[in-house]
Amino acid sequence: MASLNPALSTLPLAAPRRRAWRRRIFDACGWGLCGLAFLCLGAATVWILATVVLHGLGALNWKMITQGTVGTGGGLMNAIEGTLILALGGIALALPPGLAAGIYLAEFDTGWLAPVIRFFSDVLVGVPSIVIGYFGYVTLVEDLGWGFSAAAGGIALAIIALPYITRGSEMAIRQVPREMRDAAYALGASDSRVVMSITVPLALPGVLTGVLLALAIAVGETAPLLYTAGWSNFLWNGHLIQEPVGYLTYAIWAFITEPFASAHALAYAAALLVTGFVLVISIFARLALDENTGWRRRMRG
Amino acid sequence: MNPTSLPPALHFTPPAAANRVEPGRPVIGVRGLDFFYGPAQVLFGIELQVREREILALIGPSGCGKSTFLRCLNRMNDTIPGAHARGLVEIDGHNIYAPHTNVIGLRRKVGMIFQRSNPFPFSIAENVAYGLKINGLAKNRSERMARIESSLRAAGLWDEVKDRLNKPALSLSGGQQQRLCIARALAIEPEILLMDEPASALDPITTTRIEELALELKTRYTIVIVTHNLQQAARISDRTSFFLMGRVVETDSTQRMFTNPSRKETEDYITGRFG
Numbered sequence: 001m002a003s004l005n006p007a008l009s010t011l012p013l014a015a016p017r018r019r020a021w022r023r024r025i026f027d028a029c030g031w032g033l034c035g036l037a038f039l040c041l042g043a044a045t046v047w048i049l050a051t052v053v054l055h056g057l058g059a060l061n062w063k064m065i066t067q068g069t070v071g072t073g074g075g076l077m078n079a080i081e082g083t084l085i086l087a088l089g090g091i092a093l094a095l096p097p098g099l100a101a102g103i104y105l106a107e108f109d110t111g112w113l114a115p116v117i118r119f120f121s122d123v124l125v126g127v128p129s130i131v132i133g134y135f136g137y138v139t140l141v142e143d144l145g146w147g148f149s150a151a152a153g154g155i156a157l158a159i160i161a162l163p164y165i166t167r168g169s170e171m172a173i174r175q176v177p178r179e180m181r182d183a184a185y186a187l188g189a190s191d192s193r194v195v196m197s198i199t200v201p202l203a204l205p206g207v208l209t210g211v212l213l214a215l216a217i218a219v220g221e222t223a224p225l226l227y228t229a230g231w232s233n234f235l236w237n238g239h240l241i242q243e244p245v246g247y248l249t250y251a252i253w254a255f256i257t258e259p260f261a262s263a264h265a266l267a268y269a270a271a272l273l274v275t276g277f278v279l280v281i282s283i284f285a286r287l288a289l290d291e292n293t294g295w296r297r298r299m300r301g
Numbered sequence: 302m303n304p305t306s307l308p309p310a311l312h313f314t315p316p317a318a319a320n321r322v323e324p325g326r327p328v329i330g331v332r333g334l335d336f337f338y339g340p341a342q343v344l345f346g347i348e349l350q351v352r353e354r355e356i357l358a359l360i361g362p363s364g365c366g367k368s369t370f371l372r373c374l375n376r377m378n379d380t381i382p383g384a385h386a387r388g389l390v391e392i393d394g395h396n397i398y399a400p401h402t403n404v405i406g407l408r409r410k411v412g413m414i415f416q417r418s419n420p421f422p423f424s425i426a427e428n429v430a431y432g433l434k435i436n437g438l439a440k441n442r443s444e445r446m447a448r449i450e451s452s453l454r455a456a457g458l459w460d461e462v463k464d465r466l467n468k469p470a471l472s473l474s475g476g477q478q479q480r481l482c483i484a485r486a487l488a489i490e491p492e493i494l495l496m497d498e499p500a501s502a503l504d505p506i507t508t509t510r511i512e513e514l515a516l517e518l519k520t521r522y523t524i525v526i527v528t529h530n531l532q533q534a535a536r537i538s539d540r541t542s543f544f545l546m547g548r549v550v551e552t553d554s555t556q557r558m559f560t561n562p563s564r565k566e567t568e569d570y571i572t573g574r575f576g
Contacts, residue, residue, distance in 0.1 A: 110382055179419035183482070185380055186413040187432040187489060188405045197435065202422065 049275070056272025059265035065273075069233040069246065072255060073262035076270055078235055082245040083274070085150055085236060086229060087218040090157025091165075091211060098162050098214075099207065102169020103195055117166075124163040130223035132159050137227035148230025148244035156224035161214035168210015172203040212285040216278045222249035248274045325353030328493065328523050329374060334388035336369060338381065343369050345547045347388070351493075356515060356524045358534035358555065361544030362570070367527045370544070371495050374525065375411040376404050392493070409436055412486035416498040418478035420470035420485070425462050428470045428481055429453060432489035448488055455521075456484035457514050476507030483514065494518065496526040500533065512537050531571060535559050543567045 067075030101121070105114050136156040140146050176199050184194045200207070230244030231254070237243055251270035255263040329351035336344035344366050351357050359367040369378065376397060378384045390397050397407050409432075420428050429449045432438070439445035449466070453459040458480045462473070470481055479499060486494060496515070500508040508530075515524060515537050528534050534541050535555055542552040543566070551564045562568045569575055 177419075179415065179417060180421060181380070182377065182415060183419045183421065183485075184431070184435075186375065186377060186408055186415075187435065187485065188409040189435050190405055193435050197431075198421065 052268075052271050052275050055268035056275075059268040060272055064265075064269045068235060069251070069266065071233075072258050072260050073266070074233075076248065076251060076266060076273065078233060079246040079248045079251050079270060080273060081235055082150075082229070082232070082247040083219060083249075083277070085245060086153045086157055086225065086247055087215060089150065089154035090161055090218050091215050093154055093158035094161040094165050094214065095211065098165030098210075099169050099200075101166040102173060102207070102210075103200065105166070105170040106173035107191075107195060107199065121163040121166050124159070125167075128223075129160060129221055130226075132156055133224040133227040135159075136224060141228060146241040148228065149239070149241040150229065150236060150243065150245050151240040153225050153229030153245060153247070156228045157218045157221060160221055160224055161218050164214040164217065165207075165210050168213065169203070169207045172206020172210065173199055175206060176202045209285055212281050216281045219277050219281070220249065220274055222253055225250065226253070248277075325355065327351065328353045328393060329525070330389070330391040331373075332389040332391075334370075334373065334386060334390060336366070336373060336378070336386045337384065339383035343547050344373070344386075347549055349542060349549060349552060351523060351525055352540075353523055354519055354521070355539040356519050356526060356537055358538035358541045359525065359527045359544060360529075360531060360534050360541055360570070362575070363529075365544040366547040367544045368497055371497055371525060371527050372413075374493070374495055375408050375413055376402075377408075377413065379404065409489050410491055411493045411495060412489070412491035414479070414483055414486055414494065414496040414499045416501055418475060418482050418502070420473070420478050420481050422469065422471055424467045425470050425473070425481060426466040428485050429488050432485060436489055438489060452484040452488040453481075455487050455518070456480045457510070457517075458484055474507075476503050476510060479503060479507075479511060480514065483511075483518075487518075491522065493523045493525070496524060498527050498529060501529060508533070531559075543570065545570070 064075045065080060066077055068078040069075065101117055105117060108114070133156060136152050136159075140152040140155060141148060146152050180198050180202060181194055184198045189197065225247055229247060229250075231250050232244045232246045236245050248270040252267045252274070254267075255270075256267035258264070327350045329349070331347050331349040334344055334347040335342060336347075347370060359371065361367050372378045373386055373390060374392070374397075378386070386398055388398070392407070392411065395402075421431060423431075426449055429452050430439070430445055433445055433448060439448055450459060450463075453462060458477060461477060462468075462481075470478065473481060483494075483499075499515075500511045503511065512533060515526065518524060526534075526538065538555045540552060541555045541558045543550045543558070543562075543564075545566055551558070551562060551567050553563070558567065559571060562571060
């Protein structure tokens with residue numbers, strides 16, 4: 001078959017041998033490094049998950065999730081309940097101010113206040129979580145006299161979650177196309193109407209991604225709770241203050257160093273449960289918010 | 302007249318001549334309007350009148366300020382930081398740039414259709430109902446449905462969508478989406494429609510559909526349309542205003558503008574010598 005372009009038919013298809021070798025070596029090095037990177041990441045992840053799952057499955061049984069802790073044995077029902085209360089409570093506390101700050105940063109980013117808020121938000125992400133625990137202990141537990149309590153623990157987790165929700169909301173709202181706002185304004189919508197009826201609903205999947213990320217972080221936190229939530233062997237009695245609550249990460253931290261097999265079982269099971277919670281949250285976020293399967297698709301038709 | 306002696310842009314007869322109505326009273330009066338994006342002045346002493354139930358076309362090269370001018374008429378430029386206007390824009394006798402102007406009421410009265418169709422990612426019915434909802438215009442469900450239907454009919458879309466009002470608006474074709482945006486604007490019963498190149502992103506057949514729609518709407522609404530398409534201006538508009546570098550060069554009946562413009566710049570632009 002004759003080439004349409006005569007210039008192409010004279011192009012040498014095989015590069016000179018020496019250059020071909022160099023290219024092959026480069027190619028092999030590139031693939032080798034990629035493989036190595038994959039192996040490091042994959043091996044670390046698999047190793048961690050395998051350890052957690054193998055130990056955890058051996059320790060996890062019906063008793064573990066239906067009974068409270070007794071000394072260094074028993075179950076983890078109190079800790080499961082406590083983790084859910086503290087994490088959900090913390091998110092519930094952080095969501096209103098976080099979302100409001102995100103809306104402000106994305107929509108009304110004109111004055112001097114927005115960069116200041118953004119700066120504080122970034123600083124808050126960088127504050128070590130143990131410092132937030134210590135802060136909660138000094139101010140809430142001691143000065144306000146709340147004692148180890150759900151309220152103190154929830155507020156500590158809210159402080160951890162706040163910058164994630166703020167940044168997530170801001171990013172999501174910024175991605176709402178300008179044309180959507182214009183359409184609403186042109187129909188006689190006020191600023192607040194545009195935000196409430198167009199911007200936030202359209203940004204909701206992105207906002208929720210930020211919230212779920214914050215929730216995953218809250219579930220896995222230990223340090224801010226050590227000095228604020230305390231520990232309890234019993235189910236929560238509904239008191240916000242003066243009533244310590246148990247939580248899963250404490251069980252890992254406290255029981256893995258005990259010399260008893262029953263304590264180890266508690267730690268292993270708690271580790272499996274925490275990891276499982278975080279995985280489920282991440283997978284749910286992926287599925288619910290995915291471009292092709294989630295509710296973004298419903299809107300696009 | 303020998304047609305070959307005419308400039309290329311005039312090789313057609315305006316088919317809409319029969320549709321022309323006598324000019325009504327002026328509903329928009331613009332006097333000495335200057336407009337600025339921050340320190341940069343983009344409109345200079347605009348003088349213009351728009352009459353009731355006419356189609357006024359704004360033509361001119363890119364960046365001449367015609368879209369900016371259009372967005373002055375419903376104060377959409379307010380949403381751009383640093384933008385400000387000086388001068389007089391009167392709609393029904395009220396200066397819309399006077400302090401304490403009810404901008405929301407203004408935008409209800411002066412609807413806008415954008416260059417890129419921008420339906421909300423809601424259902425078809427929800428799109429049309431949006432303006433009704435935020436302005437509290439429909440008391441109950443049956444009234445709302447009636448206004449959704451009449452708006453979609455006015456936009457010539459009802460027969461195509463009546464069986465799928467709850468389907469996503471974004472599942473419609475480009476031309477349908479633009480007509481949905483027109484229906485959405487009509488639902489709140491404006492008096493004036495501003496159209497910013499409403500057909501520039503559509504194919505020729507769909508464009509014809511939009512132009513026919515504009516001619517139908519003219520019997521009830523005053524329309525100001527920005528267009529890059531001179532034939533379009535000639536086909537649908539009663540009067541045409543030629544913008545150049547932030548100034549109005551000339552405003553005249555479309556007929557006269559395209560056959561016998563009084564200014565040299567207008568003639569150069571219309572005959573395709575620049576722009």
